[in-house]
Amino acid sequence: MKQKFVLTALFVALFVLSFVFSCKKNADPDPVIANDTPAALTPDTILTPLYFPPPIIPDDNKPSKELVQLGRQLYYDPILSNNGRSCASCHVQSLGFTVPGLYNNDMPVLPHVNLAWYNNFMWDGSKQGTLEDIMMFEVKDFFATDLAKVNQSMTYKLLFKKYYGVNTITYKELAYALAQFIRTLVSANTKYDLSLKGLYKRSPDEQRGLEIFFTEKGDCFHCHVNPVTTDNLLHNTGLDSIFSKESDKGYYLISGLPSDLGKFRTPNLRNVALRNRFMHDGRFSSLEEVIDFYDHGMHKVNNLDPVMSLPAKNNGLQLNAIEKKQLIAFLKTFTDSTFISSPKYANPY
Numbered sequence: 001m002k003q004k005f006v007l008t009a010l011f012v013a014l015f016v017l018s019f020v021f022s023c024k025k026n027a028d029p030d031p032v033i034a035n036d037t038p039a040a041l042t043p044d045t046i047l048t049p050l051y052f053p054p055p056i057i058p059d060d061n062k063p064s065k066e067l068v069q070l071g072r073q074l075y076y077d078p079i080l081s082n083n084g085r086s087c088a089s090c091h092v093q094s095l096g097f098t099v100p101g102l103y104n105n106d107m108p109v110l111p112h113v114n115l116a117w118y119n120n121f122m123w124d125g126s127k128q129g130t131l132e133d134i135m136m137f138e139v140k141d142f143f144a145t146d147l148a149k150v151n152q153s154m155t156y157k158l159l160f161k162k163y164y165g166v167n168t169i170t171y172k173e174l175a176y177a178l179a180q181f182i183r184t185l186v187s188a189n190t191k192y193d194l195s196l197k198g199l200y201k202r203s204p205d206e207q208r209g210l211e212i213f214f215t216e217k218g219d220c221f222h223c224h225v226n227p228v229t230t231d232n233l234l235h236n237t238g239l240d241s242i243f244s245k246e247s248d249k250g251y252y253l254i255s256g257l258p259s260d261l262g263k264f265r266t267p268n269l270r271n272v273a274l275r276n277r278f279m280h281d282g283r284f285s286s287l288e289e290v291i292d293f294y295d296h297g298m299h300k301v302n303n304l305d306p307v308m309s310l311p312a313k314n315n316g317l318q319l320n321a322i323e324k325k326q327l328i329a330f331l332k333t334f335t336d337s338t339f340i341s342s343p344k345y346a347n348p349y
């Protein structure tokens, strides 16, 4: 009896379902395929604390929730590369979107954080422009993304048709969507930020470290400018006096001007304590080594940055052991645990 009831119920359910589907098919041929006009997008905003300058957003790539999601999907998808890698294989969220060690035995992977405020990219500042321009380089040149492969993916074909109205995905749409996601990677919830908002009280060591950082004593703030912690400009900080490796020559390799020898772009210090190799070639393996360099390791080369050659620095910074520890305690307040664990930046698959 019970069995018969279950069977009848199943038949009824199947009948109803097939009716629903057939109706849907007749009345509504897939709107994505049929319509060339891109779907309306839901505007999104780039989280920008009041004490940040406005982010750089080109008019033709205003943030929208759908495109940020699409960019995130691409960021984590090995389909873009020809060797099974995704962007996220080298840019890992839990480490501030970088990885330990060196890429190609040559340089640390740069983190993705607050890039919405950048117009100079890469260690040596060799790429300039908007995030869209850089993403174009990433897919076209660095990954040499196989567009035929991407266009074979029905999921992407439908999504790009829906949002951009295109039948064929090109590098431009990939770059624009990736830029949408990367622009949302904003770190503004470190102890440093919280203390600016009055929500965290620095320890005495962190406070003293901050004073060293932001005064002539340490003089870090001229280049690691508040609040993005980089001025996004190129400087020779006196790391080398002899340029034995080509890659130590910095922006000179691009411009050919002797005045650009050894110039590198100021890196972002957010999440710096999560990294284990520092500087363009990863020559230092601890923040202690970095501070020792600023304290007494600098070479007085011809094109040394004017800030590095102030008279007060003639004999180095002359920090004592306690002051060095305090400076490092302050650098650690740039770690953003919300940023490195936020589900909205995580792998969507």
Ligand code: HEC
Pocket (backbone or CB within 6 Å): 075, 080, 085, 086, 087, 088, 089, 090, 091, 103, 107, 108, 109, 110, 111, 115, 120, 121, 122, 123, 124, 134, 135, 138, 139, 143, 178
């Ligand atoms: C095999 C490792 C690797 C993969 C995979 C990778 N990157 Fe990178 N990325 C690097 C390295 C190394 C650098 C630093 C390069 C330089 O300075 O010359 C970098 C730098 C960058 C920068 C510049 C950041 C800055 O501060 O200037 C951006 C943006 C970037 N990558 C985006 C991407 C995107 C988007 C993808 C995926 C399409 C990707 N990367 C995949 C290793 C990788």
Ligand code: HEC
Pocket (backbone or CB within 6 Å): 123, 213, 218, 219, 220, 221, 222, 223, 224, 234, 235, 236, 237, 239, 264, 265, 266, 267, 268, 269, 272, 275, 277, 278, 279, 280, 281, 290, 294, 305, 307, 308, 327
């Ligand atoms: C004249 C500009 C300038 C000043 C002043 C300066 N920096 Fe830097 N900083 C740079 C540049 C440029 C680099 C990258 C150099 C390279 O890669 O060769 C860098 C690199 C770093 C790094 C390594 C970051 C990484 O991801 O590898 C740390 C940490 C750092 N600086 C902290 C400091 C501290 C602390 C001070 C003050 C004592 C300071 N800086 C002063 C320009 C400056």
